[in-house]
Amino acid sequence: MIRYLSQFTLLIILLLLSQSGIASDDTWYFKAKAYAQQTNYQDSTIRESLDSAGLVFSIDYLDKSELKLGIFQQDIKFLPTSSITDVEETGVLLAYQHHFFSDAGRFTLRLDAYHIENESNFIDMIDIANPIIAYINNTKTFYADLGYSVSLYRADNPIVEDLDITQITPTLGFGLNDNFDWLQLRGYFISPSLSSRLPDDEDKSAVEIKWIHWFNTNILSIDKIVINLLGGERLFAVDSDTNTVYNLADIQTKSAALSIDWKLGKSTHLVVSGGSTDYESLLSDEIYSSKYVYLNISTQW
Amino acid sequence: MKLIKFWSILAVISLLYTGSSHASVSELWSESYRYEAMGEYATAAQSIEPLIRHNPRHEFAVIRHGWLNYLQGKHNESIDDYKKAIEINPNSLDSLLGMTLPLLAQKRWREAANYATKVLATASWNYFAHIRLMTCEEGQGQWKTLELHADSVASRYPADATVLVYLARARSHLGKTSSARTTYKKVLARVPGHIEATQYLNNLGR
Numbered sequence: 405m406i407r408y409l410s411q412f413t414l415l416i417i418l419l420l421l422s423q424s425g426i427a428s429d430d431t432w433y434f435k436a437k438a439y440a441q442q443t444n445y446q447d448s449t450i451r452e453s454l455d456s457a458g459l460v461f462s463i464d465y466l467d468k469s470e471l472k473l474g475i476f477q478q479d480i481k482f483l484p485t486s487s488i489t490d491v492e493e494t495g496v497l498l499a500y501q502h503h504f505f506s507d508a509g510r511f512t513l514r515l516d517a518y519h520i521e522n523e524s525n526f527i528d529m530i531d532i533a534n535p536i537i538a539y540i541n542n543t544k545t546f547y548a549d550l551g552y553s554v555s556l557y558r559a560d561n562p563i564v565e566d567l568d569i570t571q572i573t574p575t576l577g578f579g580l581n582d583n584f585d586w587l588q589l590r591g592y593f594i595s596p597s598l599s600s601r602l603p604d605d606e607d608k609s610a611v612e613i614k615w616i617h618w619f620n621t622n623i624l625s626i627d628k629i630v631i632n633l634l635g636g637e638r639l640f641a642v643d644s645d646t647n648t649v650y651n652l653a654d655i656q657t658k659s660a661a662l663s664i665d666w667k668l669g670k671s672t673h674l675v676v677s678g679g680s681t682d683y684e685s686l687l688s689d690e691i692y693s694s695k696y697v698y699l700n701i702s703t704q705w
Numbered sequence: 706m707k708l709i710k711f712w713s714i715l716a717v718i719s720l721l722y723t724g725s726s727h728a729s730v731s732e733l734w735s736e737s738y739r740y741e742a743m744g745e746y747a748t749a750a751q752s753i754e755p756l757i758r759h760n761p762r763h764e765f766a767v768i769r770h771g772w773l774n775y776l777q778g779k780h781n782e783s784i785d786d787y788k789k790a791i792e793i794n795p796n797s798l799d800s801l802l803g804m805t806l807p808l809l810a811q812k813r814w815r816e817a818a819n820y821a822t823k824v825l826a827t828a829s830w831n832y833f834a835h836i837r838l839m840t841c842e843e844g845q846g847q848w849k850t851l852e853l854h855a856d857s858v859a860s861r862y863p864a865d866a867t868v869l870v871y872l873a874r875a876r877s878h879l880g881k882t883s884s885a886r887t888t889y890k891k892v893l894a895r896v897p898g899h900i901e902a903t904q905y906l907n908n909l910g911r
Binding site: 430431433464466467468505506507510542544618620621622623627667669670671 | 778779780781810811812813814815816818819822846847849850877878879880881882
C-alpha cells in the first residue's frame with residue numbers, strides 16, 4: 405500500500421504540474437484524475453490482495469466531444485501458500501466520445517479501447533474495444549445506452565488457448581427529485597468463448613443498480629454520494645462508467661459500494677469509496693470476498 | 706414628348722410597385738408579430754420566410770426566424786439561424802445573445818457560456834449576457850464562481866431581482882445560510898411573493 409500511496413502522490417504531482425503548462429480557453433477544457441485502490445481478499449486460499457493506481461487525462465471540446473487517455477498499473481498478490489507468482493499489470497485506456505444534439509436530447513457515440521499487459525505466463529495481453537451509443541433527454545431525466553464490448557485475452561504461450569469475451573450492457577437511467585437524484589440500472593450479458601482457460605462457456609448475466617444523490621445544500625462540502633449494488637454473475641466484465649476492467653478469472657456474484665465525492669474549491673474533487681464483492685472461484689468451489697478502499701482526486705481547468 | 710411620356714409612365718409604375726412592395730413586406734412583419742402574440746410561432750416564422758427566400762442575407766429576418774424557431778422548441782434549427790446571422794454580421798450582439806437561448810435549452814452550458822463571453826468582450830456589463838453566463842455556471846454547479854459573479858453583477862444592477870436569486874442560490878449551495886437568507890429577503894423586497902424566496906425563508910422559519 406505504501407508503494408501505491410507513493411505512486412499516487414507522484415501522480416498528483418504530475419497532475420498539478422500538468423495544469424501549469426496548459427491554459428484552458430473558453431473552448432477547450434482539461435481534466436486530470438489520479439487514483440489509487442487497495443483490495444484485500446478474505447476466505448481465499450489463493451488470493452491475497454490487489455493494489456492499483458492510475459492517471460487519466462481528458463480534453464473536452466466545448467460540450468461536443470471528449471478525448472481521454474489513461475494509464476494504470478496493478479499488482480495482484482497471491483498467498484505464499486498458493487505458490488502462484490504475483491502478477492504486475494500495466495494498461496492504457498484511449499477513449500473518444502462525440503455528442504450529437506437534437507430537439508429531443510443528446511446522442512453520444514463513444515469508443516473506449518484498453519490494452520493491458522502482464523508478466524504472468526498465463527495471460528500476456530488483453531485488448532478490449534467497447535463501443536457505446538447513448539441518449540439523454542434535454543431535461544436530464546431519462547438516459548439510455550447500449551454498450552458492447554469484446555475482450556481478447558491472448559497469451560504468448562501457445563499451450564494457452566485464446567479467450568474472447570463479449571459483453572452487452574443495456575442501461576437505463578432516471579433523474580428524480582429535480583435531478584438531485586439519479587437512479588441507473590445496467591444489465592450485464594456476458595458470453596465467453598469456448599476455451600481451455602474456462603471450465604465452461606456458459607453465458608453470465610448480472611444487474612447493477614446505481615443511486616446518486618447530489619446535495620442541495622452544503623453538508624461538509626460533500627457534492628454527492630453514490631451507492632452501487634450488483635447481483636447475478638459477472639465474469640471478465642468491463643465497467644464503462646469507471647473504465648474498470650475486471651480481469652480476475654472468478655465470478656463476481658454480489659457487490660456493494662459507497663462513494664463520497666467532496667468538492668474542494670472551484671473544480672477539484674476528492675472521491676473516497678469503499679466496497680465489498682463476493683466471488684465464486686471458476687476452478688474450485690471456493691467462495692471468497694474482497695474489500696476495497698478507493699481514493700481519487702480530480703481537477704478541471 | 707414621347708420620351709417624357711415613357712419616363713412618366715415608368716415612374717408611376719415604379720412608384721406603384723415600390724408602394725405595393727413596401728405594403729406587402731410590412732404586412733408580412735405585422736402578420737408575423739400578430740401570430741407570435743397568439744402563440745402561433747410556426748405560422749409567425751412562416752410569415753417571414755418569403756423575405757429570407759428573397760434575400761438569404763436579410764439579417765433581421767434571419768435573427769427573428771432563429772427566435773421563432775427557439776420558441777417552437779426547434780433548437781437545432783434556431784442554432785442554424787443564429788449561426789447564419791452571426792456570419793452575416795459578426796459584430797451583432799443580438800445574434801450572439803440569441804444563440805445562447807437554444808444552447809441553454811439543450812443544456813450546452815459551455816457553448817452558451819462561450820457566446821455570452823463573446824458578448825461581454827464587447828459589452829462588459831451587458832445584463833442579458835451576464836444572466837445567461839450565470840445560468841451556465843449554475844448548470845455546471847460552479848457555485849463559488851456563480852457567487853462571485855452574481856455579487857459583482859448585483860452591484861451594477863442593484864434593483865434587479867433575478868441577479869439576486871442567482872446570488873442567493875449560490876450562497877445556499879455553499880452553505881452560507883445567513884447570507885442566502887439576507888439575499889432572498891432582498892429578492893422579496895423587489896418581487897413580493899417571489900415563490901423561491903418565500904419557500905426558502907419559510908423553510909428556515911424566516
